[in-house]
Amino acid sequence: GAVVSQHPSRVICKSGTSVKIECRSLDFQATTMFWYRQFPKQSLMLMATSNEGSKATYEQGVEKDKFLINHASLTLSTLTVTSAHPEDSSFYICSARGGGGGTSYNEQFFGPGTRLTVL
């Protein structure tokens, strides 16, 4: 139980294009999902908290118009990197907060991550 998937696992795009990353909780419903960015050999940097049916809450310094988050259902959240530039290249990881399907509200379950490379 408590499986979170992410798609795609890798994406390479040209500068100026937009990229959408999907995060799904496969066997439980997640009222809250989180989006993180991780640089090599560093910890997880929280970008935003996404609640189903409402606007995402962005961390300080994260541009909400650049990183569009949609949480349309209890099992799906999407992150769209708009007008991507090389400095957006990174490892993006989503997670889902438990609370359904035998999971605890006090736990987070992570997806496998998406490696974005912007040329």
Place this chain on the structure above:
Amino acid sequence: GQQLNQSPQSMFIQEGEDVSMNCTSSSIFNTWLWYKQEPGEGPVLLIALYKAGELTSNGRLTAQFGITRKDSFLNISASIPSDVGIYFCAGNTGNQFYFGTGTSLTVIP
């Protein structure tokens, strides 16, 4: 956001040795979580702790929730090469999660 103090930052050990790492915070947490992340993958939850003083095992892994609720440790006994990775602690206040800076573990066969 806030990050927890996690130590050591990195460890190089011989296969078969025991490993210990810990996390401390200035804040009180309701839950402590320990994750392992392998290269190119997302973190995987290893152990979740819910009560002060709680000691929980998962195979060769043992973790404890500090009595003050401001710290936690993770021990790995008889390390093996597949234990290699970055271990993160996380604390939950009920509303928010905070992550440690990670401990990079290298096991030398």
